Amino acid sequence: MPERRTTTPQKAPHLSALDVALTQFDAAADKLRLDDRWRALLRVPQRELRVQFPVVMDDGSVRMYTGYRIQHNLARGPAKGGIRYHPDVTRDEVCALAMWMTWKCAVVNIPYGGAKGGVAVDPKKLSTRELERLTRRYASEISIIIGPEQDIPAPDVGTDAQVMAWIMDTYSMQKGHAVPGVVTGKPPSLGGSLGRTQATGQGVAIATREAMKRQKKPLTGAKVVVQGCGNVGSYAARFLDALGCKVVGVSDSTAGLFNPKGLDVGSVLQFKEANNSLADYRGSAETVTNAELLELPCDVLVPAAMENQLTAANARRVKAKLVVEGANGPTTPEAEAILEDGGALVVPDVLANAGGVLVSYFEWVQDLQFHFWTLDEVNRRLEETMTRACAEVSARSERDKTNFRTAAYLLAIERVAEAIRLRGIYP
Numbered sequence: 447m448p449e450r451r452t453t454t455p456q457k458a459p460h461l462s463a464l465d466v467a468l469t470q471f472d473a474a475a476d477k478l479r480l481d482d483r484w485r486a487l488l489r490v491p492q493r494e495l496r497v498q499f500p501v502v503m504d505d506g507s508v509r510m511y512t513g514y515r516i517q518h519n520l521a522r523g524p525a526k527g528g529i530r531y532h533p534d535v536t537r538d539e540v541c542a543l544a545m546w547m548t549w550k551c552a553v554v555n556i557p558y559g560g561a562k563g564g565v566a567v568d569p570k571k572l573s574t575r576e577l578e579r580l581t582r583r584y585a586s587e588i589s590i591i592i593g594p595e596q597d598i599p600a601p602d603v604g605t606d607a608q609v610m611a612w613i614m615d616t617y618s619m620q621k622g623h624a625v626p627g628v629v630t631g632k633p634p635s636l637g638g639s640l641g642r643t644q645a646t647g648q649g650v651a652i653a654t655r656e657a658m659k660r661q662k663k664p665l666t667g668a669k670v671v672v673q674g675c676g677n678v679g680s681y682a683a684r685f686l687d688a689l690g691c692k693v694v695g696v697s698d699s700t701a702g703l704f705n706p707k708g709l710d711v712g713s714v715l716q717f718k719e720a721n722n723s724l725a726d727y728r729g730s731a732e733t734v735t736n737a738e739l740l741e742l743p744c745d746v747l748v749p750a751a752m753e754n755q756l757t758a759a760n761a762r763r764v765k766a767k768l769v770v771e772g773a774n775g776p777t778t779p780e781a782e783a784i785l786e787d788g789g790a791l792v793v794p795d796v797l798a799n800a801g802g803v804l805v806s807y808f809e810w811v812q813d814l815q816f817h818f819w820t821l822d823e824v825n826r827r828l829e830e831t832m833t834r835a836c837a838e839v840s841a842r843s844e845r846d847k848t849n850f851r852t853a854a855y856l857l858a859i860e861r862v863a864e865a866i867r868l869r870g871i872y873p
């Protein structure tokens with residue numbers, strides 16, 4: 447049997463997500479001439495909870511798991527952010543992801559602070575019953591700090607609508623009544639919003655469209671490569687395809703596919719859904735490794751897998767002149783500088799993938815009112831808010847002669863700092 451080349455996205459060993467998040471923050475703080483007191487306040491999470499808990503496995507054995515819920519900033523409203531199930535979850539990674547949520551919510555101007563949760567576990571190795579027990583126990587452990595007015599989790603890497611349903615049920619059982627607003631990204635039959643599942647990928651497509659306008663390049667026929675075929679990547683590919691782009695490359699953790707004439711996106715995604723892997727796809731495409739995928743000839747690259755994918759080691763070989771961050775933290779600061787020196791525009795995660803948390807906000811508003819919107823209404827508001835946020839970041843980047851990331855951070859930090867300043871320091 448031929449050896450299968452591994453395409454699993456690799457993490458750069460020396461740079462943690464937290465290093466990346468803090469470097470990005472410092473660049474914007476320098477530009478804002480933020481004094482040391484503000485930096486000290488915004489560089490650290492406001493609250494962090496680590497939980498260590500047992501789960502009974504199907505064979506009767508008991509395993510210990512470690513989880514986190516970290517609230518970076520609560521000035522603008524309840525904390526908001528997803529829950530990640532992945533073997534590499536660490537305190538520092540969750541902290542970085544929580545910080546990015548603070549800026550993301552502020553960039554699209556929704557009344558939330560930022561948070562993130564995670565459990566160090568490979569969910570693919572658990573049975574459904576084990577996953578449910580793990581989720582319910584973790585939800586119970588963090589229930590001391592979550593709630594519709596305090597902190598509202600949502601899906602992230604390795605979690606989905608079913609996991610959110612279990613969290614909603616666990617929390618509701620403890621309260622004695624249904625509390626749909628405690629999580630977002632639930633199934634619509636439990637108070638989930640129409641359009642939430644696809645919202646992140648849809649927002650990535652809107653951000654790509656707006657960035658192409660700024661670059662004065664046509665969207666129709668633009669060659670797109672999408673790394674990652676999870677919730678974000680698969681819907682990004684679908685929406686970009688629908689906008690008239692030519693999706694020439696896609697990958698998941700098992701394989702990368704390339705066809706310079708354009709892939710049949712519908713058939714690739716159907717295959718992925720049926721087989722849970724792209725590895726044995728037999729349609730017209732050649733197989734590439736994850737490393738090769740990022741360097742394919744294309745106009746737009748959408749890294750929608752994990753952190754630290756574009757690094758100093760490969761950025762020089764990236765051909766795309768537009769990078770739209772579907773994932774959180776896929777580009778290191780060094781890689782970003784190299785890409786920009788080469789004339790590429792990078793649309794940062796805190797803007798590019800904000801469609802997810804935006805529709806999460808719509809879901810929470812609907813849950814609090816027990817009044818639900820049509821899909822058209824959700825889409826109209828998503829379109830309107832994403833387009834406005836893109837325009838604001840673009841205008842700020844022109845005004846302050848800085849890149850999109852720093853421009854987005856400037857907007858976000860100002861909004862968060864304004865809230866803190868007006869509230870004052872308690873007591």
Ligand code: GLU
Nearest residue numbers: 527528600602802803806
């Ligand atoms: N996990 C997603 C993110 O990183 C969504 C968070 C949410 O909807 O609260 O933005």
